[in-house]
Amino acid sequence: MIDQPLPTLDDWVAVFTNAAIPILPASVAELAEMRLMEETRGNVDAHMLSQNLGGDPLMTLKVLMQVSQDCHRRHVNSPETLTSAILMQGIGPFFRANESVISVMEWLKDHPDALSGLLKVIKRARRAAHLAISFASHRQDEDADMIQEAALLHDFAEMLLWCHAPALALTMAQRQKADHTLRSADVQQEVLGVELADLAHALMEAWQLPELLIKNTDDRHADHPRVKTVLLAVRIARHTQYGWDDPHAQAALPDDIADVAQLLTLSEESARRKIMEIDT
Structure with missing residues (x-):
């Protein structure tokens, strides 16, 4: 297990490239x-x-x-x-x-808090995937399955962190839960010395994953409709992970709904109803 931040992004990539995946x-x-x-x-x-x-x-x-x-x-x-x-x-x-x-239960048997944290991220990823394929189907996108998979995998670096650096992952989760106004990227940089988006991109390149998957999970291509579909689904799942009535969700959802309305060419009220229907 990794219990201290590594010096560089290359060091993180080297450790995770051949790491076990429970x-x-x-x-x-x-x-x-x-x-x-x-x-x-x-x-x-x-x-x-x-x-x-x-x-x-x-x-x-x-x-x-x-x-x-x-x-x-x-x-x-x-x-x-x-x-x-x-x-x-x-x-x-x-x-x-x-x-x-090996199952995550066995892998993290000595780290129950990390297991709980990992399962929450996986639950969030599944919700994001469900939202993404629904948005893609509405847009009649021929690559809806690929978009669903991209949303499911978008936060895989965070999942690997819970598996291999549970103490660091727990520190990040505690800081963000205590203060929802903190930017995830800032917390990651402070605790890990890298941003998880950069780590994920570097790992996908190192593993030679398909270019379309790499692009569809890359926040830097956020203007592309397919990438936007993935990112909106991930955003909504993340903003509502503590419930739709959570103050952070209430603050973030108006912008999310406006962006979904634009992507799907719906009114904001129709977009809000659609999101709620998908998630329930």
Whole structure:
């Protein structure tokens, strides 16, 4: 475990590039069940695996990383979704690559506060993914699945931080909960010496993840409609993580709703109703 900030962004990237990625307990159980199903019936396919594992951002990241690095070695383009990654990998190789997985419960058994923090980030990521695909579907975007996945993975660096530097992650969470006016980037810079957005971008580059995924999770491309869809979904999920009636949410939501209204070409009242309907 990392208990002190590392000197540079390159140092953080070096540590996380080959770090273990634990997954949700439900994913561990699903893997075991589907491995048995494949061994006995031979009827497991990429869609089934993706459907059962796709709600786990850590598992999704793990598979995309495995396949993208293999694609880079073979000089072929990386697949852009979990389904296409498993399809390219093949069912047998997929199970072999994920034979020795560990759950976050086991990984963080000595850090209950970190486990709680990680699960909150994953819950937030799932809400963001749900909002993102709903916005993308409204816009009839042909890459709605890719946008959903980008929203699910947007905060993966924070998830890895909870796994590998739980004390630092907890310090950041406590500071922001005590003062909602603090900018996340400022707290990250103060506690870690880097911003998580920069770390995430550098890791995706190091893992050779697909360019479209990298772009769709990059805040620097915020003017592009697909990136804006992802970022708005992430913003709303983050602003309302302590409830819709939280003072921070009440302060931030008017701007969020106005931006959603513009993106979806709706009135602000229609945008507000749509967001509430999606989230409930």
